[in-house]
Amino acid sequence: MYESLHEHFPDLAPSQSTVERWYREFIHGNFVLEDAPRSGRPNISHNEENVNEMLDLVTKDPHITYAQLEYETELTSGTINIILYKELCVSKLCARWIPHSLNLQQKYIPIDFCKIMLKRLLMEIQELFLRSLQEWVEDDAPPPTKVRRARSVGKQMWAIFFRSSGFVEAVALEDRKTVTADWYTTVCLPKVITAIGLQREKIGIRGILFHHDNASSHTAIRTRELLENSGLKTLSHPLYTSGCSLESKINYVGGDFRLMRS
Template sequence: MNLTREQIRVMIYYDYKKQLSQEECLESLHKTFDDSCVSRATVYNWFAEFSRGRDHFEDEPRAGRPRTAVTPENIEAVRELVNIDPHITYQQIEDTLQIGSTSTEIILHDYLGLKNVTCRWVPHSLSEAQKQDRVDYCLQMLKKFDGGKSKRVYDIITSDESWFYYYDPETKRQSQVWVASNDPHPTKVRRQRSVGKHMFAIFFMKSGFNTIIPLENGKTVTAKWYANECLTQVLKKVEKHRRLNDLLIHHDNAPAHRAALTMEYLDIQHVKLMGHPAYSPDLSPCDFWLFPKIKEQLRGKNFQDINELDDAVRTQIDCLQKDDFYQCYEKWFERMNKCISAQGHYFEQI
């Protein structure tokens, strides 16, 4: 069922009379219908109309509308709508202000100097304290490891867990193909990411891959699993080549990673734990390099069960060379410099 503008306005008026806020009204409408039923700008605009005493829901008569809608009033109105909702569409502006598409484009581009761009997703809205924590962490790491040149970097083993799906559709870029100018465009059926998935913990060092450990079906990541299953296997493998005394474990601040059981286990093994700033996947080698690299190769492939998925993930890891891990660690320290230059902000898409 497609709601008319008037029906939407009646519901906005109802929430206005109930003394709900604009955001509460918007959330209620989106929850009842969907996110496309009304824009944030429309809700704010009609709240303003009702507060000025408007007592009807129909559009104002348009006969007296000036031949051009590029007026100072409309320019200011468009500016306000965009400030309220940076995601507002051309159509929503036109519907809200009852102006044409040409006038809307002129106001947006020529008068306001705006352009429409795709948003870059970031992991978290960082507070000033969190940005400073990121800068402090990077400064400490660069100092401790001589900008990444110290041999001690080879003592760091980094890790994280991630979900891998039985089916993950290809990206639009991966689906691109070259065709002759007179050939029809190839088509493909739209498929969604599968519900089936499995979690793996992966550990590696600058010198190369260490261990991959699947989480048992139906289980969750706990300190007991992380310490007794993951770290035990990892350290046994490390001990075959070197002593543990100088080993440094790097992982994020997930509950299982900072639990008392985990800390106690590392202390017994005389393994030191490195810190990591909160909400910083762009400073985690697994997140900015290894996981995306593996998942890109698995996109578009169907796996029937955990065994097939496990084999595929391990195959992709086996395809990596020692130099790939070396270069990852080099880029890790480069990223620390970028983070400092960006004053703790996220500095690029991960």
């Protein structure tokens, strides 16, 4: 029988266990297809009237809470949850805060302004460049020439330390040198710790939260040992985030301490 059903109704045929159960019932003379009555009362709370009532409450007050819904409808939290998520297909999300709600025309105003300013800037740069090349010369004099500037001597690297109350210390890196754990622990950090002690004569470095990124010189064993022995508590730095290091721009860092490049 099971093979015959699947042969004629491949998508609608019941499972083999269902066919076997039906076969046993038919043998015992039970040909009633309706479900037999069961103990317990049926669930009458999950009906169209309650669904419409819930929809009306949520529409009128999108900020309504579960406790308020239970009080207004006298339904259980489980029934309310089923109606909200399965019947109404709604979910409660935090609204995004934006300073202003602009229409399409207002959004184009700053774009047009930036285009105008960029155009003026390019014109002024071009005019300045041409003006710097032009010189007054006599009719029989040769045309003027411009000598290309010599190569710059390079940038000076600084490690600048700030507290939430202001500047602490600036430590210069020697020309054409690399930031290493040796320089960081023997030259840079000792100057910073000394400067903190001078600024906070009574409590010293107690309570300072030190923050720097995950550069190799910052995560070296000797650096961690120096900070631990000095009593400085460090703030962890999340991976793949722009932070404050010897090679970063000036960005705000939370806590009482921050390290940045000039």
